[in-house]
Amino acid sequence: MTERVALSGVTETMLATLYCKALESREPSPLLADEQAERAVERIDYDFAKLKIDRSTAIATAIRALYLDRWAGEALDEHPDAVVLHLGCGLDTRSDRLSPGPGLTWYDVDYPEVIEIRRRLFSERPGHHQVAASVTDPAWLAGVPADRPAVIVAEGLVQYLAKEQIAELFTRLVTHFPSGAVMFDAWNSLAMRSGSRQKAIKASGAKLGGFGINDPRIIETLVPGLRFDAEQTFLDVPEMVNFSKAGQTAFKMMNHVPALRNMGRLLRYRF
Numbered sequence: 020m021t022e023r024v025a026l027s028g029v030t031e032t033m034l035a036t037l038y039c040k041a042l043e044s045r046e047p048s049p050l051l052a053d054e055q056a057e058r059a060v061e062r063i064d065y066d067f068a069k070l071k072i073d074r075s076t077a078i079a080t081a082i083r084a085l086y087l088d089r090w091a092g093e094a095l096d097e098h099p100d101a102v103v104l105h106l107g108c109g110l111d112t113r114s115d116r117l118s119p120g121p122g123l124t125w126y127d128v129d130y131p132e133v134i135e136i137r138r139r140l141f142s143e144r145p146g147h148h149q150v151a152a153s154v155t156d157p158a159w160l161a162g163v164p165a166d167r168p169a170v171i172v173a174e175g176l177v178q179y180l181a182k183e184q185i186a187e188l189f190t191r192l193v194t195h196f197p198s199g200a201v202m203f204d205a206w207n208s209l210a211m212r213s214g215s216r217q218k219a220i221k222a223s224g225a226k227l228g229g230f231g232i233n234d235p236r237i238i239e240t241l242v243p244g245l246r247f248d249a250e251q252t253f254l255d256v257p258e259m260v261n262f263s264k265a266g267q268t269a270f271k272m273m274n275h276v277p278a279l280r281n282m283g284r285l286l287r288y289r290f
């Protein structure tokens with residue numbers, strides 16, 4: 020059965036990341052095996068070709084997801100009883116890729132129109148909840164247990180939030196839970212200035228939040244209690260060999276220029 024979707028703006032961007040993961044997963048030796056993404060793309064009635072996703076965008080998206088999966092997996096090994104918040108989840112099925120144990124409570128959070136599609140495509144497991152709300156709405160957090168460490172993951176979300184929204188959201192989370200880890204991909208000012216020209220963002224008409232994170236420690240000043248812990252750039256990881264030779268050469272050069280290297284990277288904080 021095919022599923023019709025009618026999305027525009029920021030919610031539509033999740034179809035691009037889903038498609039990237041499905042494309043990569045169909046490769047003979049995928050960086051990211053994601054059968055759920057493959058099946059979802061087959062079922063969704065949407066013109067994915069209009070996103071003009073090329074091979075390098077699919078690889079880059081898969082690398083980002085892979086490294087975020089690793090960080091999240093490490094955090095879950097430390098805290099098998101954690102509460103996971105998967106913010107701006109789109110149609111990503113990180114919980115299936117990580118196969119968490121029974122002690123976890125998992126919340127996938129996204130706008131109602133996205134969660135409505137998730138519910139049509141994926142079944143909920145015990146301990147797994149789908150929250151249909153803006154992450155910036157303070158109300159939904161009241162229903163989330165506050166007595167366990169949190170693992171908070173956001174992929175492809177923070178670049179769509181304004182500085183004040185990021186500060187308020189993270190402050191609320193740090194106040195709600197006793198301890199935890201927060202991990203997300205961040206763009207610097209240069210990426211923020213050029214990002215709206217990316218094909219998939221242009222196709223959706225999504226508006227970027229405008230807050231470029233050049234120094235990860237700026238988040239510490241915005242959110243009392245949050246400590247910067249680690250960063251992961253992508254331009255020197257072993258998986259770069261999957262790009263074309265020309266791409267690899269360009270990325271190697273970019274890796275020597277901090278403003279270019281930090282256009283997109285993963286950041287992790289603890290509290």
Ligand SMILES: C[S@@+](CC[C@H](N)C(=O)[O-])C[C@H]1O[C@@H](n2cnc3c(N)ncnc32)[C@H](O)[C@@H]1O
Binds near residue numbers: 032
């Ligand atoms: C680029 S997509 C990434 C989706 C998913 N994380 C992935 O990597 O496939 C951005 C997602 O963030 C969600 N999003 C953006 N702003 C949001 C907000 N204020 N509240 C909830 N979700 C939001 C969008 O609806 C969309 O699903």
